[in-house]
Amino acid sequence: MFLEIKQLSKSFQNDLIVDRLSLSLDQHRTLSILGKSGCGKTTLLKLIAGLETADQGSIRVNGEDMSGKTPAERKIVYLYQEDLLFPHLSVRGNIGFGLKLQKIPASDIKEQVDLMIQRLELQGQGDKMPHQLSGGQRQRVSFGRAIITNPRLLLLDEPFGSLDVGTRQRMQELFKELTALYGITSLFVTHDLKEAILMGDDIGLMKKGSLQVYPDKQDFLLDPGTGVRSEIEFWESLLKPNY
Amino acid sequence: MNKLRYIVLSGLGLGILFPFAFLAMLSFSGEWFFPEVLPGYFGLKNWKEVLTSESGxxxxxxxxxxxxxxxxxxxxxxxxxxxxxxxxxxxxxxxxxxxxxxxxxxxxxxxxxxxxxxxxxxxxxxxxxxxxxxxxxxxxxxxxxxxxxxxxxxxxxxxxxxxxxxxxxxxxxxxxxxxxxxxxxxxxxxxxxxxxxxxxxxxxxxxxxxxxxxxxxxxxxxxxxxxxxxxxxxxxxxxxxxxxxxxxxxxxxxxx
Missing domain, CATH: 1.10.3720.10 (MetI-like)
Incomplete structure (x- = not known):
């Protein structure tokens, strides 16, 4: 397994936020994690990224133990719900930021950034500043900035939460295209049921710090705890003739 | 209404600028004794003295x-x-x-x-x-x-x-x-x-x-x-x- 997490726990003061959580994920696959606010999703991602320290448990990426490694050494990029574009840098500057940190020659950065701008369908926007972009364009830049660094693992914390329905749908398609193109392995956290089903190759449900990963999507759909059935019943009730 | 606004704003502007202008004028003045309305001397003398003497x-x-x-x-x-x-x-x-x-x-x-x-x-x-x-x-x-x-x-x-x-x-x-x-x-x-x-x-x-x-x-x-x-x-x-x-x-x- 590419990503292996065993018995991971984290408490803040006396609150157990992540409770002996285990999961595994193959390379080049996306695991959707569905969960309500406060169920520990964000903390789980921060533990994997090295932004928080686990109380117990282990995280291994490609067989390598992550404990004691700094976030920079892990090569795991964490994407927030907000796009967090650097306001003092242009679109080019933002996308190439991670490469600049790695001290890659400027000509190589330019080449890679130009290619990424094309793939993100942002031609002609390269010299714009973040405040000149729409919400969807900003989120694309944020994606490009993460993917261009070729991370071992991409962690997405409700990245489309602030987008309107249409833009969200387009971003979901673009995400699928790019992850397939770059062979990205990712954890996609969301509280949106439909998005969880659409985005993940595998799917899990997180409740009170525990995660249940389903063997396949059918099991997820049939489990009453996921809310899929009640969602279907709701839509079916709207379609029934009114006697 | 506009005229009143103009007068009030001008008054406020003058009130703010007056102390600065008066300080500048005073620094160029000399021999200004009561009850004279204007100073007896107006020129660069004070500034020259201050900048060339040992006033520090x-x-x-x-x-x-x-x-x-x-x-x-x-x-x-x-x-x-x-x-x-x-x-x-x-x-x-x-x-x-x-x-x-x-x-x-x-x-x-x-x-x-x-x-x-x-x-x-x-x-x-x-x-x-x-x-x-x-x-x-x-x-x-x-x-x-x-x-x-x-x-x-x-x-x-x-x-x-x-x-x-x-x-x-x-x-x-x-x-x-x-x-x-x-x-x-x-x-x-x-x-x-x-x-x-x-x-x-x-x-x-x-x-x-x-x-x-x-x-x-x-x-x-x-x-x-x-x-x-x-x-x-x-x-x-x-x-x-x-x-x-x-x-x-x-x-x-x-x-x-």
Missing amino acids: MGISFASSLGISLLVATLGTGTGFIWSKSIAYHSQKETWLVLAYFPYMLSPVVLAACLNFFFLKSGLSGTWQGVVLGQYLVAFPYSVIFFQAFWNHRTRQFEQLVLTLGGSSRQAFVQVILPLAKGMILVCFFQTFLISWFEYGLTALVGVGKVQTLTVKVFLYIKEANFYYGAIACCLLVWPPVLLLYLNKRFVYNRLV
Whole structure:
């Protein structure tokens, strides 16, 4: 397994936020994690990224133990719900930021950034500043900035939460295209049921710090705890003739 | 209605500008005795005397400028770094109460409280002592000022840089400093003004040996030499006015 997490726990003061959580994920696959606010999703991602320290448990990426490694050494990029574009840098500057940190020659950065701008369908926007972009364009830049660094693992914390329905749908398609193109392995956290089903190759449900990963999507759909059935019943009730 | 507005605004404008204009006029005046409406002399004599004689006005101006620049640089620089540690500290509130402490007392009372230490350390009557004294006022101001900067979003920016493969130093230099640039300039300006107009603490710690412009102004007023006092005031007031204009023109307008 590419990503292996065993018995991971984290408490803040006396609150157990992540409770002996285990999961595994193959390379080049996306695991959707569905969960309500406060169920520990964000903390789980921060533990994997090295932004928080686990109380117990282990995280291994490609067989390598992550404990004691700094976030920079892990090569795991964490994407927030907000796009967090650097306001003092242009679109080019933002996308190439991670490469600049790695001290890659400027000509190589330019080449890679130009290619990424094309793939993100942002031609002609390269010299714009973040405040000149729409919400969807900003989120694309944020994606490009993460993917261009070729991370071992991409962690997405409700990245489309602030987008309107249409833009969200387009971003979901673009995400699928790019992850397939770059062979990205990712954890996609969301509280949106439909998005969880659409985005993940595998799917899990997180409740009170525990995660249940389903063997396949059918099991997820049939489990009453996921809310899929009640969602279907709701839509079916709207379609029934009114006697 | 428009006319009334124009009159009120003109009146307010005149009221604000009059003291500055009057100071400038007084600095060029001489032989102005009661009940004369206008001065008997109006020219450059006072300025020439002050700039060519041994009045020490030039040295006072240079001292004020040097001390204020040093206090503003040290206060803003160290305040920015310490404010981060305090903002993210579990005992943040306690540290902030301590930062407000120098503002519970007037600077003179603060200086009087610390005077023993200045005397014992040999800093009394030296420019280093004055810088330290003023720094003790400017530093907490800077710490409090930057609390607004170290928010959840700034922390997310730092963490993002780390996960993109950067070090804490790279996050600081390439993201945090550019983000804070506007606030740093405003804080520098504010701490410069705190130092520039400081009198009580400077007079007490400097014991008359460190003669900044504010000390000089009060000296001339005590001597009833209001022409020289006006020159000192002009030198004291006009540079900050210029700085205020530059700050408004190039910094503040970009922040809002």
